[in-house]
Amino acid sequence: MSEQEEKPKKKTRREFLQELGYVGVGALIGGSAIFAGVNYDKRKKQVDRIKVLTAENELIEIDKNGVTKVVKSKKEILTYLQKEGREGIPGKRWVMVLDLSKCKNAQRCMAACQSSHHLRPEQSHINTLKMQESINTPPYYLPKQCQHCDNPPCVAVCPVDATYKRPDGIVLIDNERCIGCRFCIAACPYSARTLNWTKPLHDDEDKDKTYNVELNVPQRKGTITKCLFSADRLRDGKLPYCVSACPNGVFYFGDENEDAVTNGTTKVTVRFKKLLADNGGYQLMPELGTKPRIYYLPPKGKTYPFQEKDKALLDKELE
Amino acid sequence: MLDPTRIDKITSDLLRPIRINNAFKLWMTVLIVALVICLYAYTLQLKNGLGVAGIRDYVSWGMYISNFVFFVATSLIGMLISAVLGLSGVKWAAPLARIAEIIALAFAMVAGLVIVSDMGRPDRLLYVIIHGRIQSPIVWDITVVSTYVIISALLLYLPLIPDLKICADKLEKAPKIQRDIYKILSLNWNGSPEQQKIISQATRALAIFIIPIALAIHTVTSWLFANTSRAGWDSTVFGPYFVSGAFVCGSAAVIIAMYFYRYNYKLQDYITDSHFDNMGKLLVLVSVVYIYFNLNEYMVPYYKMKKFEAIGIHELFSGVHAFLFWSTQILGLVLPTILLLFKGMRKPFPMMIIGIFVLVGGWFKRYIIVVPPQEHPYLPIQNVPMNFKIYTPTLTEILITVAPFILVLMIITILSKVIPIVSIHETLEEEIENPKPLKGM
Numbered sequence: 001m002s003e004q005e006e007k008p009k010k011k012t013r014r015e016f017l018q019e020l021g022y023v024g025v026g027a028l029i030g031g032s033a034i035f036a037g038v039n040y041d042k043r044k045k046q047v048d049r050i051k052v053l054t055a056e057n058e059l060i061e062i063d064k065n066g067v068t069k070v071v072k073s074k075k076e077i078l079t080y081l082q083k084e085g086r087e088g089i090p091g092k093r094w095v096m097v098l099d100l101s102k103c104k105n106a107q108r109c110m111a112a113c114q115s116s117h118h119l120r121p122e123q124s125h126i127n128t129l130k131m132q133e134s135i136n137t138p139p140y141y142l143p144k145q146c147q148h149c150d151n152p153p154c155v156a157v158c159p160v161d162a163t164y165k166r167p168d169g170i171v172l173i174d175n176e177r178c179i180g181c182r183f184c185i186a187a188c189p190y191s192a193r194t195l196n197w198t199k200p201l202h203d204d205e206d207k208d209k210t211y212n213v214e215l216n217v218p219q220r221k222g223t224i225t226k227c228l229f230s231a232d233r234l235r236d237g238k239l240p241y242c243v244s245a246c247p248n249g250v251f252y253f254g255d256e257n258e259d260a261v262t263n264g265t266t267k268v269t270v271r272f273k274k275l276l277a278d279n280g281g282y283q284l285m286p287e288l289g290t291k292p293r294i295y296y297l298p299p300k301g302k303t304y305p306f307q308e309k310d311k312a313l314l315d316k317e318l319e
Numbered sequence: 320m321l322d323p324t325r326i327d328k329i330t331s332d333l334l335r336p337i338r339i340n341n342a343f344k345l346w347m348t349v350l351i352v353a354l355v356i357c358l359y360a361y362t363l364q365l366k367n368g369l370g371v372a373g374i375r376d377y378v379s380w381g382m383y384i385s386n387f388v389f390f391v392a393t394s395l396i397g398m399l400i401s402a403v404l405g406l407s408g409v410k411w412a413a414p415l416a417r418i419a420e421i422i423a424l425a426f427a428m429v430a431g432l433v434i435v436s437d438m439g440r441p442d443r444l445l446y447v448i449i450h451g452r453i454q455s456p457i458v459w460d461i462t463v464v465s466t467y468v469i470i471s472a473l474l475l476y477l478p479l480i481p482d483l484k485i486c487a488d489k490l491e492k493a494p495k496i497q498r499d500i501y502k503i504l505s506l507n508w509n510g511s512p513e514q515q516k517i518i519s520q521a522t523r524a525l526a527i528f529i530i531p532i533a534l535a536i537h538t539v540t541s542w543l544f545a546n547t548s549r550a551g552w553d554s555t556v557f558g559p560y561f562v563s564g565a566f567v568c569g570s571a572a573v574i575i576a577m578y579f580y581r582y583n584y585k586l587q588d589y590i591t592d593s594h595f596d597n598m599g600k601l602l603v604l605v606s607v608v609y610i611y612f613n614l615n616e617y618m619v620p621y622y623k624m625k626k627f628e629a630i631g632i633h634e635l636f637s638g639v640h641a642f643l644f645w646s647t648q649i650l651g652l653v654l655p656t657i658l659l660l661f662k663g664m665r666k667p668f669p670m671m672i673i674g675i676f677v678l679v680g681g682w683f684k685r686y687i688i689v690v691p692p693q694e695h696p697y698l699p700i701q702n703v704p705m706n707f708k709i710y711t712p713t714l715t716e717i718l719i720t721v722a723p724f725i726l727v728l729m730i731i732t733i734l735s736k737v738i739p740i741v742s743i744h745e746t747l748e749e750e751i752e753n754p755k756p757l758k759g760m
Contacts, residue, residue: 110702122703123376129701144698153547159457160443160450179446180369180439183457185379187547191696195379195439197370221368222439285697288548317699 077210082176085213085231088166093256093293094148094229095169096243097275100299102250103128103141105307112245117225118202118217123194125227126242130306132314139306139314140299143242143250146171146192146227147284147292154184154193163224169256169293170229174213178223185224189288193226239264256293321751329746333739334489336584343736350729357722360715361436369439371715377700378693378710382720383437385686389568390430390723391464391540392561392681396569397423397471398533399605402526411597413749414589414741415573418580420475421740422572425730427468427536429723431461436719456542463535470529476504477522481744484508497737537561544688550627551692560612564684566605567652571677574598576731578671580740589741592666599665602677606656613648630695640691643683651680 048064072080105128113125126145132138148171155165162177163184173193185193196219200206206218214231230240238244243251243264254261254272262269275281279297286292364371374381400419404412435441451458486493487501508514538558545557554560577598581590620628621636635644655673658664664673690710700708712720734740 122707124702127702129699131699142698157455157457157546159452159455160446161452162450177443177446177450178440179443181437181457182379182439183455183543185376186544186549186693189548189697191377191698191700194376195369197375198368313701 074210078176081210081212081214082174084235085172085174086164086166088168088170088231089234090167091257092168092234094234095254095256095261095272095293095295096148096229096240097252097261097272097281097295097297098143099250099252099279099297100140100142101297101302102248103143103299104248104304105130105141105310106247108245108247109143109242109251112241113227116230116241117215117228118200118206118219119194119225120201123196123225125192125194125225130310130314132318135318138299139311140302141306142296144190144192144284145242145294146188146229147190147290147294148227148229150291150293151289153187153189153288153290157183157187159183163226170231171226172213172228172231173216173224173226175216175220175223175225176211176213178220180222180224182224189285189290193224195224196221321747321754325750326747329750330485330489330743332586332588333741333743333746334486336580336586337486337490337736337739338492339736342583343732346732347729350725350732354722354725354729357718357725360718361722363715364436364719365441369437371713372719373706373710373712373716375707375710376703377696377707378690380437380689380693381710382686382712382716383433385682385689386720386723387430387433387437388540388561388685388689389682390426390433390727391536392565392685393568393572393678394423394426394430394467394471395533395537395562395565396573397427397474398529399566399569400573401474402529402533406523406526410749411594413745415577415594415598416478417475417738417740417742418576419569419573420471421731421734422569422576424468424471424475425727425734426572427464427471428730429726430464431468432726433723436722456539456546459539460536460543463532463539467529467532467536470525470532474522474525474529477518477525478742478745479738480505480508480518481510482739482742484510485743486738534562537565544692549692550625550695550697551631554616556612556615560609560616563605563609563612564681567602567609568678568681570598570602570605571674571681574602574670574674575678578667578674580735581667584735584740586741589746595667595670596662596665599659599670602674603656603659606652606659606677610652610656613652627695627697631692634691634694635687640687644687647680647683647687651677651684655680 049061050064050067051059051061052067053059107128109126110124110128113119114121114123117125119125126143129142129144131140131142148169150165150169152163152165152171154163155171158164159181160177160179162175162179163171163173165171180195182195185195199221200219203218203221209218211218211220212232214228214235216225216228219225230238230242233240239253239262240251243253246264249263249265251264252261252270252272252275253264254269256272259272260269261272261275275297276295280300281295281297283292283295372381372383374383397420400412401416405416435444438444447458447461451461483501483505487498487505490498490501538561541557541561544552545554547553574595577590577594581587617632617635621632624632634640655677658673659670664670694708694710
């Protein structure tokens, strides 16, 4: 080792030229590589780069290959959904109008609702009732659900803020919070709420799903469930499950701020206030001061008969 | 000064029940076995959900809530006897104050457990504190009931301090640990005028403070119903209606307890016939007030017959609940009141029987207040199975409802085995002021 170091490092002329040649070739290759690289980069700018908005609201451009998708934990997704579910959809004031002259008790709304919210057959967020006020007034069908009251008695009595009113008008129920005291059931004059008295229908299948308060799935044993105005569908810009499922054009759904409601069957959009004004729109039990967000058009000029089998039931009740 | 032999006689008479005998062991065994069976029923509910009970979406408050109202109601008697009668200087009630406080404490404490048995998610009980919202009557109820439990406990403990000292000194046969506990709890009581003054002032302050709290616990409980717009609950007299009914239940409970303490612990000289006579009169008074509120609560809607209230009234007066309604009102309230007007009925045994009728009637009255109004909501009950329309309690539910009664009996029994149920200290004081010959002396 020491012997080698002692030797003076003296280059011959040939060696020098040889090395110079290496450097020259290397520089040439390197230079063309840089040139090619810059060219490649230029091309890449157009196809492989993406624009990204940072958390600080700054628009930047980054290499697509450098992007890694952030995998959120179940808890983070839940926190996000819970926050989103409490805040609602900004700028909206959802309303629903039901034209009772169109309802034929097809019960498609009930079926669609029950399957999307994983409800048992005896549980319903929307229930088509056979109604008759007195002997001489005509019978009719009334699809009835949570009225999403602006002065909701259920929200007032809830001891833990599990059921709450959102700025966009929807009353939701948070199953991560509900203690199952059922004071809201006692307080609701529309009988709109139901409890998961036993194990929910799809308890085993839904076990690993993250709870979405806007869908109220997975359902939880011992907690309340009720109509949510299909808040999850609204977030995707779609009409609620029941509205889309109705074959008879009963449901109109829309935004009070825009004064526009869309019929779920015909997809025709009309003026909300004009619809009410032209057809004598009304609310259920407004005298209780609950201020419902659901409006009904009276069953005037019905094109179908009230079913005989249903009539028998009403006669018994009116006795 | 009092004759020392009299002091000894009174002290040993009132301390005699404080011992473990075979009757106590047998009684406690029966209670424990019964409690274990009921707790098994509750584990079924924990495992399978509230669906094991008969309650469903329309009648969603059933026996558990009726039971809760009943327990809160019965606990109010502590305030009536030790505070209202005590402060107004009614002397005859003084020896009954401790029994009334024991009943108040036992029922109020257990009421808190009863409400937990009605929760769909008892595992989230702490949410009521963590996420509690002040606008919910449930939060008011929890606040006042827990305050009432604390004040009742203090109202039992403070006048007990002199007796604890007596227990520590005189109970020579008791285990050392028990006597040490008496000693610690008696807070160095020596009976000096200064200590007497502190105790009497503190007791008086608590007695004054407990009156609004006691009124609050049952008024707020009534608001759980009256604050909804349901026909049958939507009533402005619910507060005083509940409070007046509470005194009826509580008085009956005290009468029953008096009878069994007197008989089992041979306290005929201390819980006398005249105590029963006076309690009988008190029960008549509170029952008459309660009948008056019943008249208001049922006759006013009956006259108007508003659509939905009329449905409920018909069901009670002549419909499916008629038998229960009339037997409760007549056998549990009107008839006992009439009977107690006769002096012959205000004797220990007949009064114990009457007390049981009144107490059982009181329980079913709570059931009538809670359940039937839910069977007829404003919108019809349709597209659901039959058991959603008609509430039928299940066996599991009944067992879970019985459990709190067993707990109350255990608390009342155990307390009477560790403290004198009639105040020795006050009995001696009373003897000094108004000496009277005791029977058998």
